[in-house]
Amino acid sequence: MDGLDIELGASRIGKYQISKRLGEGATSEVFLCRDEFFQRDVALKRVRSAALLDAVDGPVYARFFAAEAALVGRLQHPNVVQIFDAVADPHAPYLVMEYVPGTTLKAFCRPDQLLPLELVVEIGFKCAMALGYVFREGLIHRDVKPANILAITNAQGLVTDVKITDFGSVLNLTADATVVHQVGSLAYMSPEQLDGENLDARTDIYSLGAVLYHLVAGRPPFEAASQAVLMNQIYNQAPAPLSGLRSGVNQAVDEVILKALAKDPKDRYANWDAFAQALSELISSHKVPRGQLQGVLDSERFNLLRSLDFFTSFGDVELWEVVHRAKWQRFPFGHALYRRGEEGRIFHIIA
Incomplete structure (x- = not known):
């Protein structure tokens, strides 16, 4: 059928296994796919071939794709979607991104x-x-x-x-x-x-x-x-x-x-x-x-860590990693984290 970018019954786009369609618009469609090499789910956004063939807007859509494709592997921040791959298929190019459920x-x-x-x-x-x-x-x-x-x-x-x-x-x-x-x-x-x-x-x-x-x-x-x-x-x-x-x-x-x-x-x-x-x-x-x-909000945790001398040399991305990976607890005054002679396996930051 004309206008369909994914043939009926197709199970893959390139090397990516299609799980389901997540959404579609006038110029592109998004699929949940499986990256079998890295064993992870990904979101694959494919530009519709009809959009690229449009005499007026086609070059603009192609430029938008190129702008995102240039960022493959470049943006590494916990609050920015990662772009893993870009394939400049001549008929329907696609981007492979971090899948974010929600x-x-x-x-x-x-x-x-x-x-x-x-x-x-x-x-x-x-x-x-x-x-x-x-x-x-x-x-x-x-x-x-x-x-x-x-x-x-x-x-x-x-x-x-x-x-x-x-x-x-x-x-x-x-x-x-x-x-x-x-x-x-x-x-x-x-x-x-x-x-x-x-x-x-x-x-x-x-x-x-x-x-x-x-x-x-x-x-x-x-x-x-x-x-x-x-x-x-x-x-x-x-x-x-x-x-x-x-x-x-x-x-x-x-x-x-x-x-x-x-x-x-x-x-x-x-x-x-x-x-x-x-x-x-x-x-x-x-x-x-x-x-x-x-509870303590992430913004409060981030700013608290930023104020400590120990983290002076940490960049924002590294500091967010500490915010997200650390276990945060409140203890009453006088609480013993360790007792004399006790061996510890945990690194504590007290603030």
């Missing part, structure tokens, strides 16, 4: 599915740290939106972690390739990105601010029936204060997110570290209710 943050943008405020701030901190890592690798994502942030959930449906995905629109600051301007999703695009100006990290800071706004309010910063009206709002209107859209929103939360959404990049956070620090301070200064998250 959903995307888009599922939690509905007014009846909103996440607790403290969890939104925690997600914001993790995304800011991840995108800061991406920027230090010389990359600007340019399409930060709820659908491009994967949410890992536990058995109770609570989001426990997130991962940035879909680098098809990425701007590689170190590459000589021709830049495709005005890519992204309009509701989350900064004014300077709409204008096709030279971009830096602050355009993604704006986009993450728009994502956090949507997660808090159940609606994006700006909404309109037409693109022209929406663009006018992005250029000229201030977003409505979050404190007026959801009960329990502290003014400090409003200030942090609205600063990220400033029209002029100079009025936003100067860099990702500053944005991440502002988000973490909302938690440490109790500007958001703790609600369901009564």
Whole structure:
């Protein structure tokens, strides 16, 4: 049949065993596959051949594929989806990525599915740290939106972690390739990105601010029936204060997110570290209710370790490894970790 990229009954794409179809769109389809060599499940995103043959948009889709393919094995961060392989099949090229079971943050943008405020701030901190890592690798994502942030959930449906995905629109600051301007999703695009100006990290800071706004309010910063009206709002209107859209929103939360959404990049956070620090301070200064998250949050653990001299030489990725692999426990004052003469097999960090 015309238009089908995977023949009926096909069980493999290249060397990857197909388990099931995960989703599909106008330009690509995604499969859960098995990498038998590494004995792991992977997500395989295959570009539809019809999309590449489109006379107008085909070259753009090909460039998006090439942008992601160039990142194979490059991004190694716990909150960024890894890209394992890219195959430039002449008819239907495909990417092989880390498989992340769960959903995307888009599922939690509905007014009846909103996440607790403290969890939104925690997600914001993790995304800011991840995108800061991406920027230090010389990359600007340019399409930060709820659908491009994967949410890992536990058995109770609570989001426990997130991962940035879909680098098809990425701007590689170190590459000589021709830049495709005005890519992204309009509701989350900064004014300077709409204008096709030279971009830096602050355009993604704006986009993450728009994502956090949507997660808090159940609606994006700006909404309109037409693109022209929406663009006018992005250029000229201030977003409505979050404190007026959801009960329990502290003014400090409003200030942090609205600063990220400033029209002029100079009025936003100067860099990702500053944005991440502002988000973490909302938690440490109790500007958001703790609600369901009564334990020590990952952001608190990360910042605690960062403050210790022992970890001065650790990079962010190594520090996140400690956060995730260590067993964290609270002990009352006077509790004996070891007794005299007792041999230990555990390395303790006391803070």
